[in-house]
Amino acid sequence: MTKSRRVREHHPAAHNRTASVSQAGMRAHNLSLVMRHIRDNPGSSRSDVAVATGLTKPGVTKVVAELMRRELVGEATAPTAGGRGRPPTQLVLTGHHVTAVGVEIRIDHVGAIVQDLSGTPLGEARVLLDLKPQPHTVVALVHDTIAEAMRRAGRTTALGVGIAVGATMDSERGVVVDSSWLGWRDVALGELLAAELAPELGRVLMEPVAGLSALATSRATGFxxxxxxxxxxxxxxxxxxxxxxxxxxxxxxxxxxxxxxxxxxxxxxxxxxxxxxxxxxxxxxxxxxxxxxxxxxxxxxxxxxxxxxxxxxxxxxxxxxxxxxxxxxxxxxxxxxxxxxxxxxxxxxxxxxxxxxxxxxxxxxxxxxxxxxxxxxxxxxxxxxxPLGERSPLLGAAMLSVESIFQDPTTATTTHVA
The missing domain is CATH 3.30.420.40 (ATPase, nucleotide binding domain)
Structure with a gap:
């Protein structure tokens, strides 16, 4: 007995759907590529972006126009030497409608910061922490600290919450595997936080303090x-x-x-x-x-x-x-x-x-x-x-909370602002 080979029938509509998916994927890729370059190199011109990314200048112009329509990128005018000539147009992140929330759980306190996509701080709060606190106590303090920071920022919804924890973490499962100073072992912190925090705050992501300090430090400009x-x-x-x-x-x-x-x-x-x-x-x-x-x-x-x-x-x-x-x-x-x-x-x-x-x-x-x-x-x-000092884990946590936008800028909507 011979095996039969199934032949796929050709449907023009199916072909068009596949092509449109590929085009959408390429569009999201280019948006991400340009946006990440502007994040890491604020003040770049469109020509700078084209050289760095390998995209054509018309392609960069089109991508930047869409990012500007989404209010994720804006223009700034650079000063010229002696005030002569046409000043170059610089590209910078804006994203004032995007709310990022960062939290740090440290040896003596829980801190929270609310900022927009450009990193502009909008509100902060901090509460002291007892020695070797129970998980439910920390979760309640995280909830209250975020609520106070959001109140000060005048925001009610967020794209996500990034949390820096001084612990050995299983970040995928949101589990604190071990933390000697917290006195925790195998604590499902992510699950506890997801049950406590409002869904309007978005997805909860966690990483160890050192990793998020590295993330923030690597993106500190001017150093x-x-x-x-x-x-x-x-x-x-x-x-x-x-x-x-x-x-x-x-x-x-x-x-x-x-x-x-x-x-x-x-x-x-x-x-x-x-x-x-x-x-x-x-x-x-x-x-x-x-x-x-x-x-x-x-x-x-x-x-x-x-x-x-x-x-x-x-x-x-x-x-x-x-x-x-x-x-x-x-x-x-x-x-x-x-x-x-x-x-x-x-x-x-x-x-x-x-x-x-x-x-x-x-x-x-x-x-x-x-x-x-x-x-x-x-x-x-x-x-x-x-260069960020002791604030680096908190700032890194806020960056983690909005990382999804840099992977796919089409996910950003105006619903992430109050």
């Missing part, structure tokens, strides 16, 4: 941060975020960046994860507080303020404070040297409490990086503080 980025965040735990080809890398299982639990010291201090000698036990905030003589606290400690006090002591000549600062710098340098040898990024940025240790820490860090640099004979990658 010379370009190309692939490695961002290291040191707070209650240690994490890193990798931006490759303009996108946040989360790994095959979503656990990329879990730097704090790599084995670092043989038979070192016991880590909250159960192992000994993890990087968290060497440079994490609790390790630093232990090294500087700080006693355990029953309430959350603002590690930025604590680090500032230690810096003042070190500056005044306190030997213990100075030694602890040098030891943390050495541990951070070893971790960064290992990562840069593997990843070879264009830039490395740093965030967390260590930035409050100021110049002594940074001087020690760069000296240690020169010692650990590999391959020998090359200049170590320059490590700089994130």
């Amino acid at each position: 010379g941060i370009t190309g692939d980025l490695l961002h290291v965040e040191i707070g209650g735990g240690v994490g890193c975020g990798v931006i490759a080809d303009g996108r946040l890398s989360i790994g095959a299982r979503g656990f990329a960046g879990n730097l704090g639990h790599i084995p670092f010291v043989v038979d070192g201090h016991r880590c909250a994860c159960g192992n000994r000698g993890c990087l968290d036990t060497v440079v994490g905030f609790e390790a630093f507080r232990r090294a500087t003589g700080g006693a355990p606290s029953r309430t959350p400690v603002n590690y930025h303020e604590y680090a500032q006090r230690v810096h003042a002591k070190a500056y005044a000549g306190n030997t213990r404070a100075r030694t602890a600062t040098r030891d943390v710098a050495d541990g951070v340098a070893r971790a960064i040297a290992t990562l840069t040898a593997v990843l070879d990024p264009d830039a490395v940025t740093l965030g967390g409490y260590v930035l409050d240790l100021a110049e002594p820490f940074l001087d020690d860090l760069h000296a240690a990086l020169r010692r650990y640099n590999s391959p020998r004979g090359t200049e170590p990658v320059n490590v700089i503080p994130t």
